Amino acid sequence: xxxxxxxxxxxxxxxxxxxxxxxxxxxxxxxxxxxxxxxxxxxxxxxxxxxxxxxxxxxxxxxxxxxxxxxxxxxxxxxxxxxxxxxxxxxxxxxxxxxxxxxxxxxxxxxxxxxxxxxxxxxxxxxxxxxxxxxxxxx
Amino acid sequence: xxxxxxxxxxxxxxxxxxxxxxxxxxxxxxxxxxxxxxxxxxxxxxxxxxxxxxxxxxxxxxxxxxxxxxxxxxxxxxxxxxxxxxxxxxxxxxxxxxxxxxxxxxxxxxxxxxxxxxxxxxxxxxxxxxxxxxxxxxxxxxxxxxxxxxxxxxxxxxxxxxxxxxxxxxxxxxxxxxxxxxxxxxxxxxxxxxxxxxxxxxxxxxxxxxxxxxxxxxxxxxxxxxxxxxxxxxxxxxxxxxxxxxxxxxxxxxxxxxxxxxxxxxxxxxxxxxxxxxxxxxxxxxxxxxxxxxxxxxxxxxxxxxxxxxxxxxxxxxxxxxxxxxxxxxxxxxxxxxxxxxxxxxxxxxxxxxxxxxxxxxxxxxxxxxxxxxxxxxxxxxxxxxxxx
Numbered sequence: 001x002x003x004x005x006x007x008x009x010x011x012x013x014x015x016x017x018x019x020x021x022x023x024x025x026x027x028x029x030x031x032x033x034x035x036x037x038x039x040x041x042x043x044x045x046x047x048x049x050x051x052x053x054x055x056x057x058x059x060x061x062x063x064x065x066x067x068x069x070x071x072x073x074x075x076x077x078x079x080x081x082x083x084x085x086x087x088x089x090x091x092x093x094x095x096x097x098x099x100x101x102x103x104x105x106x107x108x109x110x111x112x113x114x115x116x117x118x119x120x121x122x123x124x125x126x127x128x129x130x131x132x133x134x135x136x137x138x139x
Numbered sequence: 140x141x142x143x144x145x146x147x148x149x150x151x152x153x154x155x156x157x158x159x160x161x162x163x164x165x166x167x168x169x170x171x172x173x174x175x176x177x178x179x180x181x182x183x184x185x186x187x188x189x190x191x192x193x194x195x196x197x198x199x200x201x202x203x204x205x206x207x208x209x210x211x212x213x214x215x216x217x218x219x220x221x222x223x224x225x226x227x228x229x230x231x232x233x234x235x236x237x238x239x240x241x242x243x244x245x246x247x248x249x250x251x252x253x254x255x256x257x258x259x260x261x262x263x264x265x266x267x268x269x270x271x272x273x274x275x276x277x278x279x280x281x282x283x284x285x286x287x288x289x290x291x292x293x294x295x296x297x298x299x300x301x302x303x304x305x306x307x308x309x310x311x312x313x314x315x316x317x318x319x320x321x322x323x324x325x326x327x328x329x330x331x332x333x334x335x336x337x338x339x340x341x342x343x344x345x346x347x348x349x350x351x352x353x354x355x356x357x358x359x360x361x362x363x364x365x366x367x368x369x370x371x372x373x374x375x376x377x378x379x380x381x382x383x384x385x386x387x388x389x390x391x392x393x394x395x396x397x398x399x400x401x402x403x404x405x406x407x408x409x410x411x412x413x414x415x416x417x418x419x420x421x422x423x424x425x426x427x428x429x430x431x432x433x434x435x436x437x438x439x440x441x442x443x444x445x446x447x448x449x450x451x452x453x454x455x456x457x458x459x460x461x462x463x464x465x466x467x468x469x470x471x472x473x474x475x476x477x478x479x480x481x482x483x484x485x486x487x488x489x490x491x492x493x494x495x496x497x498x499x500x501x502x503x504x505x506x507x508x509x510x511x512x513x514x515x516x517x518x519x520x521x522x523x524x525x526x527x528x
Contacts, residue, residue, distance in 0.1 A: 007283070009275035041276045047387070067291035067298075072340040075283040087282045087342075089291060099277045112298045129279055 004124045005078035015042045017056050022128040025120045028056040029096060040096040061118030063092040063132070070107040086110050090132050104133030114138065144410050145527035146240040148368035148375035149232075149360050151180025152482040155252070157356030157473035158325035165195055168357030169252025170210055176359035181372025182246060187361065189217040189238050189247030191231045193476075196253075207250060217243045223385070224509025225426060227251075228358075228478040229519025233381045235362035245367060251478040252357035285510040286350060286427065290342040292515070293429035296396045297344065300444035302432065304344055306451060308335035310428040311348045311470060313456045318467025320457070320494045325352050325473045349428045351469035358478035360485065365527065376485045379502075380411030380522035386515060398515035400437035400506065407520040408439070413502060415439035418522075420487050420497045421461055422480035424508040425468040430515075431455075434506055435463075438520070457495060465495045477507045481521065488525050501525045 011019045018041075021028030030039050034051035045052055068088035074080045086102040088110065102110050103119060116132040123129055153175025155168050169192065177184060190213055194203040204218040217238045223230045231249035238244050277283070296302045312332060318324040330348065338348040368375035384402035408414060415438060423438075425431045432446035440461060441449040449455075455463040466472045466483040473479060484503035486492045502524050509517035 006281070007274075007278035009279055011275075015275060041273050067295045069287050069290040069294060069345075070340070070343040071281060071287065073342065075281070079281060082281065084340075085281055087280060087287050087291075099280055099282050101280050112294065123279075127279075 005076070006123070008124065008127055014044055018042050019127065021056065021058070022120065022130060023126075025128065027059040027061055027118055027130055029059050029092075029094065030054045031057045038094045038096045040098065059118075060093050062135070063090045063116055065089075065102065065110060065112055065114045065116060066091040066097055067112055068102060068110050070110075088132065090116055098130065101131050102133065103131045105137060109134070109138040111138065142410055143236050143240055143381065144379050144412065145365055145377050147236045147362050147378045148365050149378065149481070149485050149523065150246075150363050150368045150371045150373065150375055151176040151178070151182065151359075151361035152485040153177075153179050153359050154323060154479055154482055155357040157323055157354055157475065157479070160254075160355040163254060163355065165252045165254040165355075165357075166207070166210070167252065168254060168355065169207060169250045169359070170357075172252060172357030172359035173207070173211060173248055173250040176250070176361050177248065179373070180246075180361045180363075182361065184211045184213055187211070187213050187246050187248045188215055189235065189244035190215045191218070191234055191247060191249045192220055193222055193227045193251065194220045211248075213248075215244070217247070223383075223507070223517035223519065225424060225476050226383070226507035226509040226517040226519040228476055228481055229381075229505070229507030229521055230383065230517075232360075232362065232378065232481065232521055233383060233519065236378055236381060239362055239364050245363060247362045248359060249362065249478075250357065250359035251475055253475060254355045255353075286345060287342050288510065289427045289429055290345045292396065292433070293344055293427070296429065296433065296446075299396060300447070302444075302447040304336070305332065306432065306447035307344070307349055307428040308332050309450050310425070310431050310455070311335050313450070314425060314464055314468045314470040316456060317465050317495060318471035321467050321472055324467045324471060325354055326471050345427060345429075351426050351474045352471070354473035354475060356473050356475050358475050358482050360478075360481055374489055374525065376488045377524050377527050378521065379413070379524045379527070380407035380409070380520075382406030382408075382410070382520040383518060385517045396433060397443065398433055398437050399518045400434050400515070400520065403518045403520045404438040407504075407522050411522040411524070413522060418461065418502050418504045419500045420465060420484070420503045421463050422465070422477075422484050422503065422505045423463050423468075424477045424480065424506045425464055425470045426474075426508060426510075428470065430508060431463060433515075434508075438504070438506070457497065462497050465492060465497060477505075480505050480507070484521075484523050488523055
């Protein structure tokens with residue numbers, strides 16, 4: 001059985017702009033029209049001021065590693081060839097955090113606080129995922 | 140405003156055989172545990188007029204609590220399923236106290252039963268049940284399970300405070316030591332720190348021995364008013380304080396090393412009128428070794444960042460200053476979402492814990508923890524005592 005076996009998102013009306021943005025290699029995040037706060041994941045209502053008005057803004061694509069873990073356990077057979085891989089929470093310059101993967105370096109080189117920049121991986125014809133790589137390769 | 144302190148008591152507690160128990164359904168475990176708890180109280184099913192449960196994780200049933208009640212021949216005056224994920228047993232106690240103290244019910248059964256079909260389907264990335272609402276922004280990147288969130292929280296703690304893997308391993312060793320003294324435990328063989336470091340990495344910094352078990356089994360308690368408890372079979376275990384606090388943000392928030400336990404614990408201590416140093420035994424929700432460490436800080440047993448040194452030197456073992464999880468916990472007895480943390484606290488305060496008995500146990504603290512929307516998303520804290528005054 002071929003094809004992409006890892007989990008894929010199921011977009012809905014609220015989240016579709018995010019996935020469409022990634023497909024265009026843009027990282028779009030929501031900004032409240034009333035109070036200006038960024039929020040993630042996409043939500044209908046602002047958790048700060050309860051405004052229902054928001055806009056999508058393209059993030060700068062830079063941030064730092066807030067925390068990370070090197071995964072050694074393949075949850076599904078799709079990950080057998082991937083382990084060990086790094087899952088991280090990256091804090092964007094805009095102040096919001098994403099769950100993502102760190103690529104472009106060995107797992108042992110990832111550190112909390114490491115500056116990272118956006119990359120994209122077109123995993124299927126329909127879906128693109130954001131990834132992050134070190135701005136400068138660590139020693 | 141009237142306090143709930145001492146208005147209710149746990150009068151019955153029961154556990155089934157726990158571990159890997161093939162051929163028994165989760166419903167059956169829950170009913171067997173319910174029977175044990177009701178009979179432990181010296182009551183019959185006809186005395187129970189409230190039933191609280193949690194619907195099975197991967198086979199959700201509409202109003203499962205009423206199905207359980209039907210099986211037990213009970214027509215309840217109050218019944219519902221509850222869900223604060225792993226903290227649900229604590230939420231059951233809080234709900235039972237509210238229901239009894241307002242006069243809606245005389246005797247509330249809180250029961251939990253699970254089998255492999257409950258648990259094994261969890262975390263599989265199918266976007267089916269169960270889900271926590273933000274899987275789309277986690278599963279595609281291989282973040283498929285709660286262990287990763289706790290692992291990342293643990294790594295932050297190590298980064299900020301110098302907490303070590305050795306300190307996490309010390310917790311695993313202590314839990315296994317207690318399980319080795321518990322005839323009803325999934326694993327009995329003691330482990331050493333060498334065994335801990337030899338255990339393979341799961342998601343760094345966690346090794347397999349940092350992670351809780353997958354278990355079958357059931358546990359239940361019966362809650363009544365303090366007045367009714369006086370006339371029943373065993374010495375009442377009084378509910379002196381309860382507290383709950385929950386983080387609204389998800390994995391994408393502060394991921395924090397300061398958890399909702401600060402507020403939940405403060406509420407429980409305030410209601411009970413006690414302080415951390417009054418607690419004789421603590422049953423702390425141990426989904427991971429790190430979970431214990433950070434709760435000890437936020438429940439006031441030590442300062443923030445000092446959880447690592449606190450667990451060293453046998454302090455949390457039987458015979459130490461604050462025995463933790465005298466039954467072996469989720470890490471070594473069984474993972475039934477902490478229902479057995481409640482029953483173990485009851486046994487300790489009644490003097491029923493045999494080889495695991497903490498001398499002069501008068502006050503016990505129990506916690507519950509769930510990963511809903513954040514690694515420390517839902518919490519519950521319970522303070523139990525042998526006396527009301």
